[in-house]
Amino acid sequence: MKYQTYLIDLDGTMYRGKEKIPEARVFIDNLNRAGVDYYFLTNNTTKTPQQVAENLVNNHQITATPEQVVTPSLATAAYIQNMFDDDITNHSAYVIGEYGLKSAVFNTGIKLNEDNPDVVIVGLDYDVTYHKFEVATLAIKKGAFFIGTNADTNLPNERGLVPGAGSVISLVETSTQQRAHYIGKPEPDMIFFAAKEKGFDPKTSVMVGDNYNTDIKAGISAKVDTLWVNTGVSTHADIDKEKIKPTHQVESLDQWDV
Known part of the structure; x- marks a missing residue:
């Protein structure tokens, strides 16, 4: 065909x-x-x-x-723009991820909030820390909607199969006992x-x-x-x-x- x-x-x-x-x-x-x-x-x-x-x-x-x-950054940005009935600038998000994800998400006009965000978005982060996991976990436990960019447990590169976004997201899923809503x-x-x-x-x-x-x-x-x-x-x-x-x-x- x-x-x-x-x-x-x-x-x-x-x-x-x-x-x-x-x-x-x-x-x-x-x-x-x-x-x-x-x-x-x-x-x-x-x-x-x-x-x-x-x-x-x-x-x-x-x-x-x-x-x-x-x-998934672009698709996630489109998804959160349709999440709310009112203007997205009235809402907030916390993001674990690199510039590609953060730029797409915050270009929508949604505000950054570490304390009580409406949505937590988790993707691959090369500098992920315990603090970031802690902030995400507490926010989701408070009721924030949990989005995972994609479920790849590994990525193939010149060194072999290295950890992917799914590995990062699964830690937050374990700590919150909640499954992310996946986009990718x-x-x-x-x-x-x-x-x-x-x-x-x-x-x-x-x-x-x-x-x-x-x-x-x-x-x-x-x-x-x-x-x-x-x-x-x-x-x-x-x-x-x-x-x-x-x-x-x-x-x-x-x-x-x-």
């Missing part, structure tokens, strides 16, 4: 940390030659779309623009958000990724075809154990005929 839109994961699919995946560049070049639309649906909340696009272009020679990047993959929200923002039909799109538990499950949840590539987190053994298989499987993306 020829797809009109490709939804492409980054970590483990386009690159592994600082390590290039040469076949990924070939794949994107093929999409551009064929005139096929594509967007990068990453669970990484640490960077802004501008920074993500610059990394792809400058460090991996992959054609990308900020407008082609969709993150494997929830279908990211795909629906991207479709609405970018104006494509999910039925004619395909979700491309290396991680069955995030990328492929997101596609399955959104009833979108999936393309699994064996360059990151999930292995053939992992895929073999799953009842619902990816629509397509390849060893590397240069094997895929767009």
